[in-house]
Amino acid sequence: MQYKPKNINTKKEIQSPLLSKNSSMTNSQNQNQQIQQLRTLITDIDSAMLTTVDDDGSLHSRPMSIFSDIDTDGILWFFTFANSHKVLEIERYQQVNVSFSSLNQQRYVSISGTAELVRDRNKLQEKWQPKLQTWFHQGVDEPNIALLKVNINKADYWESPSSFSPQTIRLLELSHR
Amino acid sequence: MQYKPKNINTKKEIQSPLLSKNSSMTNSQNQNQQIQQLRTLITDIDSAMLTTVDDDGSLHSRPMSIFSDIDTDGILWFFTFANSHKVLEIERYQQVNVSFSSLNQQRYVSISGTAELVRDRNKLQEKWQPKLQTWFHQGVDEPNIALLKVNINKADYWESPSSFSPQTIRLLELSHR
Numbered sequence: 416m417q418y419k420p421k422n423i424n425t426k427k428e429i430q431s432p433l434l435s436k437n438s439s440m441t442n443s444q445n446q447n448q449q450i451q452q453l454r455t456l457i458t459d460i461d462s463a464m465l466t467t468v469d470d471d472g473s474l475h476s477r478p479m480s481i482f483s484d485i486d487t488d489g490i491l492w493f494f495t496f497a498n499s500h501k502v503l504e505i506e507r508y509q510q511v512n513v514s515f516s517s518l519n520q521q522r523y524v525s526i527s528g529t530a531e532l533v534r535d536r537n538k539l540q541e542k543w544q545p546k547l548q549t550w551f552h553q554g555v556d557e558p559n560i561a562l563l564k565v566n567i568n569k570a571d572y573w574e575s576p577s578s579f580s581p582q583t584i585r586l587l588e589l590s591h592r
Numbered sequence: 593m594q595y596k597p598k599n600i601n602t603k604k605e606i607q608s609p610l611l612s613k614n615s616s617m618t619n620s621q622n623q624n625q626q627i628q629q630l631r632t633l634i635t636d637i638d639s640a641m642l643t644t645v646d647d648d649g650s651l652h653s654r655p656m657s658i659f660s661d662i663d664t665d666g667i668l669w670f671f672t673f674a675n676s677h678k679v680l681e682i683e684r685y686q687q688v689n690v691s692f693s694s695l696n697q698q699r700y701v702s703i704s705g706t707a708e709l710v711r712d713r714n715k716l717q718e719k720w721q722p723k724l725q726t727w728f729h730q731g732v733d734e735p736n737i738a739l740l741k742v743n744i745n746k747a748d749y750w751e752s753p754s755s756f757s758p759q760t761i762r763l764l765e766l767s768h769r
Contacts, residue, residue, distance in 0.1 A: 464691040464700065466643040466651055474643055474651070474689035478700035478750055512651035514641040516693045523641065523655035573655055 450489050453570050456524050457481070457515050465493070465563075466512040467504040467530075477501065479513070482544045489567045492542050494551065497532060497561040505530040505563070513565060523573040526565070533562040627666050630747050633701050634658070634692050642670070642740075643689040644681040644707075654678065656690070659721050666744045669719050671728065674709060674738040682707040682740070690742060700750040703742070710739040 457463075466476040479493050486492070491513060495502060505511060509531065515524040533539075539555045542562060551557040634640075643653040656670050663669070668690060672679060682688060686708065692701040710716075716732040719739060728734040 460695075462693065462695065462700075464641060464653075464693060464702070466653065466689050466691070466702075468645070468651070468687075472687050473704045473745065474645070474687050475704055475748070476641075476643065476689050476691040476702040477748065478693065510645075510649050510651050512643050512653050514643070514653040514691065516639070516641060516655065516695075518637075518639065518693075518695075523639075525641070525643075525653040527650045527652055568650065571652070571654065 446489070447487070450485055450487065453524075453526075453567075454485050456522065456570075456572050456574075457485075459520075460515045460517050460522075460524075464514045464516075465501065466514070467501050468508040468510065469504055470507060475501075475504070476512075476514075482546060483542055485567065491526065491528070491565040491567060493563040493565070494542070494547055495532075495561055495563045497534065497559045502532055502561070502563070505532070511565060521574065525571045526567050527569045528565045528567045530563055530565050533564045535562075538562060623666070624664070627662055627664065630666075630701075630703075630744075631662050633699065633747075633749050633751075634662075636697075637692045637694050637699075637701075641691045641693075642678065643691070644678050645685040645687065646681055647684060652678075652681070653689075653691075659723060660719055662744065668703065668705070668742040668744060670740040670742070671719070671724055672709075672738055672740045674711065674736045679709055679738070679740070682709070688742060698751065702748045703744050704746045705742045705744045707740055707742045710741045712739075715739060 461481050462478050463481055464476040465479045466474055469475055481491075482494065483492050509529040511528060511530045513526040513528070515522075515526075517523070536555065539560060539562060543555055548554065551560050638658050639655050640658055641653040642656045643651055646652055659671065660669050686706040688705060688707045690703040690705070692699075692703075694700070713732065716737060716739060720732055725731065728737050
């Protein structure tokens with residue numbers, strides 16, 4: 416059975432799929448608000464499951480640590496190794512899902528987007544955080560270190576502080592890339 | 593960055609993809625052990641994220657309550673409404689992923705499988721549990737009530753009671769359907 420929030424905020428914030436980032440100040444403000452709302456939703460959830468499609472069409476997921484906020488362009492960044500299997504998968508099929516689950520808070524977020532590999536050194540340095548040393552001992556000089564850039568297209572979320580009901584809120588519908 | 597278990601049990605239990613359910617007692621026993629292992633992994637995680645592929649190729653996930661064990665054939669069952677969007681999605685594209693996250697226990701499970709809709713009344717009654725009344729007020733007589741049958745093909749899991757390392761254990765490689 417699917418979890419669904421009962422006492423929901425029925426306000427729906429759906430932006431036009433044709434919205435460009437600078438189409439108007441209002442749209443830009445809306446987008447900023449939506450990104451801020453999404454950031455708030457995933458606050459305190461420090462890992463996510465990234466789902467990709469494999470060569471044979473099967474769907475795989477794996478836990479990913481969250482080390483940075485969603486940036487102002489609605490992009491989620493993960494550090495990775497460029498030769499990992501998930502990178503092969505996204506090179507063949509760009510669509511991914513990033514899901515966040517907080518059982519304690521009964522909050523669930525599904526982010527749909529496209530992923531691409533970024534190896535730009537400036538970007539690696541910009542996104543680097545000391546905690547990452549656990550996996551990348553040589554920091555940004557680690558062989559095969561790379562970033563997985565997830566361009567967020569849509570986010571759905573479910574919150575149920577007290578109960579459930581058959582409603583879903585769509586949070587973002589961006590086409591900023 | 594991807595979570596990876598450091599102090600892992602390095603035992604790998606991979607069954608032949610050609611294994612049929614009754615090919616031998618040994619294989620059957622292995623399969624039972626693997627299913628039992630998978631059951632143990634998801635014990636105490638009472639919700640999962642189900643990821644499906646939409647018509648436009650994008651990946652969506654949504655939280656699902658777990659009300660029954662994985663059965664002896666390696667099948668995971670969810671109650672659903674036959675007219676829900678995810679059912680439309682699996683009718684077009686059967687491959688799904690079911691992910692379990694336990695942040696407290698630092699345990700993550702990814703189940704890859706194929707999904708199909710089951711409306712058989714006997715099966716509905718067999719799998720029915722009183723807790724489901726919250727969503728299906730009329731029980732198995734609820735209009736559009738159905739089961740989502742997920743045939744598990746593979747499960748990966750990550751456990752890190754103390755730390756992480758670059759290893760993954762594959763749990764199941766079944767081809768019993």
